Amino acid sequence: MRQNLAGHSIIESITTSTDLIMNHPAILASVRKPLPASLLHALQALLEDRCSIALAVREHHGRDESSYDPMPPEAVVFVQSTEEVAEVLRLCHAHDVPVIPYGAGSSLEGHILALHGGVTIDLSQMNSMIAVHAEDLTATVQAGVTRKQLNTEIRDTGLFFPIDPGADASLGGMAATRASGTNAVRYGTMRENVMALTVVTADGRIIRTGSRAKKSSAGYDLTRVFVGSEGTLGIITEVTVKLYPLPEAISAAVCSFPDNADAVNTVIQTIQMGVPIARVEFLDANGVRAINAHDKLNLPVKPLLLFEFHGTEHGVKEQAELVQEIAAANGAGDFEWATKPEDRSRLWAARHNAYFALLQLRPGSRSISTDCCVPISRLAECISETQIDCENHGITYSIIGHVGDGNFHVLMLVDPDSAEEIAVAESINQRMVTRAIAMDGTCTGEHGVGIHKMGFLIEEHGADAIHMMRLLKHAFDPKNILNPGKIIAWDEAEE
């Protein structure tokens, strides 16, 4: 039974609808202890008014964009330097108190819930640019710098940072969840685009995990160990990323299809032909209906692909012609081009707003979002079976995705007071993930594990691989103070 800050039970029973979401083994296993007074005093002495125990501050930091109710930490500290993070870690380590890193709060799977209380480290004030090496196509930033801020700061260099998960997430958070988004089909994910990290370890050591060399065989790949570790192996305080020259030409287009399969098959064939497309996003008819209403667009209410091409003037033209041929063979309508930057921005803003637009299709609803990724040849089949599953269960849903990577999401709009709807949505999610894993895909393409996907992680990797992950966790965080209860259970017996 979960306890609140005062030690009272905050789940009195598990018979109400919300409990179907909150009744997660990691949440039920959570145990919180009051913060030792000596630790609180030390943190206050170190950070003064940048250490808060105000309820509103704690509640704000105890939730993300997932469906979970807030689970606030006991204190929130607002750090401004790597050295401060190291000192906070040394103090918490000495007191056996959990620490949870917090960037922009935009994670989706319960990553930052303070399951076991402790101290949340808010890195948003660590928002300084450390170095832009335009001549090397790299930038080093503090972890709290957001992707939009980064692109604003480098706008005069002729370079850009392509990773775009939709939300204006922090670079530290994006590294910690191995984020990707719309440009990944061409430019890769945070896995490929982080060159080096500064990380504070559980016991307060400060390490740098790599260099600015484009490649290296110098020992274990600590950078990739921490990318995607969701704060459970160390706290990322600085991030060095790759930048790319702004393409000479960019063009974007939308194109409607008779049904989902036609759109998805167009993408599959485009990828198989090796067209270096920069973005290709899929929205089903419900998704289109939602963004039409939300963003005052007049797109045909049919399955839609949204393309972006990057290259030389001629290269973009070549790519577009090839993709138009493929699309036409799959029954597509005409391409509608967005040639002006403001038209492109409007289209992409609409795409990024799809989540919020969809919520308005059913006022008062909560979205249960899902995330899976399969080998490209299986994508049409995976989406089709998932669509049928949704239709068979009469749920309000939309399928959207970064289909060039084989990655898609189902957003299901449920009545938060309906235990039945929530159960149906979770069962659809369960079957979708099982389907993706059976196709040699993954239970999460980009959202991460948090607490929501912990069970699927075992299904995907098997007990022996999870055992190796656990060895890594135990080695790097022997006191289990780093975002405890996330990704994998501490003991095999807790699974």
Add this chain to the structure above:
Amino acid sequence: MRQNLAGHSIIESITTSTDLIMNHPAILASVRKPLPASLLHALQALLEDRCSIALAVREHHGRDESSYDPMPPEAVVFVQSTEEVAEVLRLCHAHDVPVIPYGAGSSLEGHILALHGGVTIDLSQMNSMIAVHAEDLTATVQAGVTRKQLNTEIRDTGLFFPIDPGADASLGGMAATRASGTNAVRYGTMRENVMALTVVTADGRIIRTGSRAKKSSAGYDLTRVFVGSEGTLGIITEVTVKLYPLPEAISAAVCSFPDNADAVNTVIQTIQMGVPIARVEFLDANGVRAINAHDKLNLPVKPLLLFEFHGTEHGVKEQAELVQEIAAANGAGDFEWATKPEDRSRLWAARHNAYFALLQLRPGSRSISTDCCVPISRLAECISETQIDCENHGITYSIIGHVGDGNFHVLMLVDPDSAEEIAVAESINQRMVTRAIAMDGTCTGEHGVGIHKMGFLIEEHGADAIHMMRLLKHAFDPKNILNPGKIIAWDEAEE
């Protein structure tokens, strides 16, 4: 003092020239014990005549392409399946006996020397294709499949595997050393191109580290933990890699420059402009002289760039025109085009033979090769200072490199009987690596650490990062049986 198989000292003194190479802390710390008879009997029962204790077999497996003298294992087993590897690991684990994986024997830094005796696992008979998913642009192979074999096996699919370290290395070995080579500037290294591995752990568990999904945020990146781990964390038995559509058009050209700096600056500017060049290789005048003699070419004996462009017909033309402009501005001569496939093959064969060609510049010599990688803007400076250092010491040398990545090698031809020459070469290497690290580069771009670069690893990453690497090693291999003595010393005190 190192001991031979019978327990006798095999380095009676460290005053001879060879000892300057062999006098490595990891070698001096090596201690070898006879194989327990019960283990040998169990291995023979399992593998019959695929378990050898013949001296010639052991000596063949106790050396790589580095300058080190052979350090043979006590036995060599030739495995044919992942299950056999797992059984060998379980046996060696139970007997506390080291295991060393062996692919093609083409590593360069002493990776496969049996420092502490034990059992070498030769994976070359594990050379089956497991699955080619052309529709997903992936292939899964047993670890002993070589890169040339892979490309032969998939020649009818219209796809290719681009990673090309020169040697016909095994995919398992390439993954284990995080190899790259000539195509990495466009297609990345093994870090980016391995999707999943099958790995046998120290205690004989079989895990798969990933899926065939193009991206994933599903927990710790075990794939990247094992890529580059040089057999010290687990034995790679299967590799799933990305494939790429053969480009519609390929063209290659060579171009000579007045001096090294002009050639390197051409590359720097090409990368900074974002030209998606597929290959760009640098050879200094000595390198050109060597391949002219070895491969019967008539290239001008001047610094040379060797380019390859991949794309559509028009795209390749655009790239080539842009690069020609940049080169001309840097004082280049005309581009000589190799348009026919056989001419291209001849050029690339010459490039790949450069190592052996150079050895013939000074018959009887041994090459001490080096490897570093720096941010692209520092490349001209790093090469120039290294060149001056070589000139000042009157050594026979050549600088060649995958310069598009900021990666280059100095090959130094030394008289193996001259302690002085070897000492000079090692001191040049030392200064080159220190220079690269000071430029925020790395001590090895692609060769790996083995034993040769262990000292530099600490210099590059710092003691605290090495501490984290050691935690990982201890967690995954608590008995220190996996290729012991490589990458990092087991105890901090041994460093």
